Each structure stands twice: as structure tokens, then as C-alpha cells.
Amino acid sequence: xxxxxxxxxxxxxxxxxxxxxxxxxxxxxxxxxxxxxxxxxxxxxxxxxxxxxxxxxxxxxxxxxxxxxxxxxxxxxxxxxxxxxxxxxxxxxxxxxxxxxxxxxxxxxxxxxxxxxxxxxxxxxxxxxxxxxxxxxxxxxxxxxxxxxxxxxxxxxxxxxxxxxxxxxxxxxxxxxxxxxxxxxxxxxxxxxxxxxxxxxxxxxxxxxxxxxxxxxxxxxxxxxxxxxxxxxxxxxxxxxxxxxxxxxxxxxxxxxxxxxxxxxxxxxxxxxxxx
Numbered sequence: 001x002x003x004x005x006x007x008x009x010x011x012x013x014x015x016x017x018x019x020x021x022x023x024x025x026x027x028x029x030x031x032x033x034x035x036x037x038x039x040x041x042x043x044x045x046x047x048x049x050x051x052x053x054x055x056x057x058x059x060x061x062x063x064x065x066x067x068x069x070x071x072x073x074x075x076x077x078x079x080x081x082x083x084x085x086x087x088x089x090x091x092x093x094x095x096x097x098x099x100x101x102x103x104x105x106x107x108x109x110x111x112x113x114x115x116x117x118x119x120x121x122x123x124x125x126x127x128x129x130x131x132x133x134x135x136x137x138x139x140x141x142x143x144x145x146x147x148x149x150x151x152x153x154x155x156x157x158x159x160x161x162x163x164x165x166x167x168x169x170x171x172x173x174x175x176x177x178x179x180x181x182x183x184x185x186x187x188x189x190x191x192x193x194x195x196x197x198x199x200x201x202x203x204x205x206x207x208x209x210x211x212x213x214x215x216x217x218x219x220x221x222x223x224x225x226x227x228x229x230x231x232x233x234x235x236x237x238x239x240x241x242x243x244x245x246x247x248x249x250x251x252x253x254x255x256x257x258x259x260x261x262x263x264x265x266x267x268x269x270x271x272x273x274x275x276x
Contacts, residue, residue, distance in 0.1 A: 004028045005058045006066065013051060014076055017042040017069065024066065046071050050079040062211065151177055152210060154190040163274050194219060204242035214251040218244040241268070 005027040011017060021042040050068040053060055060066075068079050153173035155166055176182050191214050195207040198221030207218040222241040229236040243264070247257040267274055 003059045003061060006053050006055055006060060008055050009051060011048050013048055015048050016073070017044075017046050017048055019044055023048075042069075047073050047076055049076045050082055052084045151182065151187050152190060152193055153177055153182060153187050163271075191215075193217070198222065198241070204244060206244050207246055209246050209248055213248075215245060215247050215257065218246070220244075 007025040007027050009024050010022045011024075017023070019042060022040070023042050024040045026040060046069040048067060049070045051066070052068065053064065053066045065084060068082070070076060070079070153170075153176075155161075155169045155173070158166055161169070173182070173186065176186070190210070193207070193210050193213055193216040195216055196219040197205060198219055200221075202220050203223065204220040205218050207216045209216045220242040222239045224237050225240045226235045227238045228234065243261070245257050245261055247254060
């Protein structure tokens with residue numbers, strides 16, 4: 001997905017936003033499955049100060065700021081006359097009847113995410129250049145993103161590390177994430193994500209790729225199963241686990257992904273081969 005269309009705004013400028021509120025409905029164009037609609041939820045309380053992309057605007061590039069959210073109601077007026085100069089290349093069709101609302105599942109991330117500034121609970125702000133520029137110019141506080149939001153720290157050079165080194169890196173990154181001390185370079189620039197829901201009793205699921213990464217591996221929980229065996233009992237009890245690999249076929253061909261899964265299975269069945 002590289003482009004999207006803002007179908008409708010569910011909130012108006014000046015309205016108070018609460019966590020979980022439906023903010024906008026966005027139609028995306030995915031070449032492999034046709035057109036689909038996504039709903040974008042508010043991640044943190046605040047106020048809608050400015051809508052940068054109007055309803056019906058088509059061909060909005062992924063990552064384009066869609067709106068401005070501020071923490072304090074008194075800061076709304078500071079953006080009344082603000083004009084974003086970087087959104088002039090998108091096309092807005094002639095006025096048309098409002099589209100009929102369509103219910104859609106809420107993804108963990110949407111193209112509108114670029115408009116929401118990110119900050120830790122301890123006051124350190126990780127925000128886009130636009131948000132930082134506006135904060136400096138207007139002298140206002142940006143709405144903070146909840147500390148429980150999705151962050152995927154990066155383990156660099158994992159292909160040359162053993163399990164002990166990777167485990168140490170993961171533990172250190174997890175501790176920094178809990179303390180709100182992750183640096184931007186520690187959660188940006190990844191190529192492959194692992195999403196594990198097995199500890200919640202999920203046997204198998206399909207995860208959504210985090211752009212611009214190439215793949216994401218969905219890991220389910222393990223369970224004991226009876227497997228045929230050449231022994232007196234005629235069976236063995238084995239621990240079985242299901243994983244699902246999602247690939248961006250512009251980068252990784254499905255056949256290559258299947259080969260990767262085959263090698264991954266071999267490593268899991270003989271974990272001693274991963275000890276370096």
C-alpha cells in the first residue's frame with residue numbers, strides 16, 4: 001500500500017478526542033487484494049486542532065500528515081490559519097454526496113499515524129519533523145502517545161548472533177522500552193518483525209507487516225500432540241507450534257518465504273544448531 005483516500009472524518013475541528021475514538025475512515029489500494037477500507041482510532045486523549053487533508057482527497061501518499069492533534073484545548077486556535085505546504089500534490093475531486101459509512105476492522109497502525117506526535121510518559125518527545133517544527137513555532141505541547149502503544153525494538157545483525165546474544169539484546173531493549181528510554185535508532189530501520197501471541201493462548205494468526213519492513217512472522221502457542229512413531233506404543237507426544245509468515249511480495253517472493261520457513265523449522269527441531 002502506497003496511496004490512500006480519506007473517505008470521511010468522524011471528528012470535527014475543536015472536538016475532544018478520547019482513546020479509542022474513531023477519527024477517520026481511509027480507503028487503501030492494495031494491488032493484490034483490491035481496494036479495502038481502514039478505520040483509524042485515536043491513540044491518546046487530546047483535541048483535533050486542524051484537518052490537513054479534506055474528505056474525498058485521493059492518492060494521498062503513505063506517511064502524509066492528515067491532521068494535527070494537541071494536548072490542550074487552548075492550543076487549538078494556534079493552528080486556525082496553518083497551511084501545510086507539503087500536501088499540494090494530492091487530488092481532491094469535485095464535491096459529491098457523503099459516502100455511506102462502512103464498518104471496518106481497526107488496524108494497529110494506519111497511514112494517519114504520521115499526523116500523531118509520539119512521546120514517552122516521562123516527557124521525552126519522539127515526533128515527526130512537522131510536529132517538532134510546529135511545537136517550536138507555536139510553543140505548545142503535543143498530545144502524547146500512550147506508553148502501551150506498539151513499539152518494535154530492533155535487534156541488529158541478528159543473522160550473525162547466537163541465541164544467547166539475541167536473548168541478551170532483547171532483554172536490554174525490553175527494559176529500555178518499559179522505562180521509556182528507547183532511542184529512535186533502536187526502533188527504526190528494521191526489516192523483519194516477530195509477533196508472538198502464543199503466551200495469550202493463540203494457536204495461530206496472521207500478522208500485518210510494519211511498512212517499510214519486508215516480512216513479519218506470527219508465532220502461536222505450542223501444544224502437545226500425538227505423533228505416529230516406530231516404537232512399542234506406536235506414537236510419541238510432541239510439542240507442536242504454528243507460525244505464519246507474511247511477506248511483502250515486492251521485496252520477498254512467496255517461494256523464498258516458503259524456503260525460509262522450511263529452514264526455520266529445521267532450526268527449531270534441532271535448536272542446538274542455533275547455539276553460537
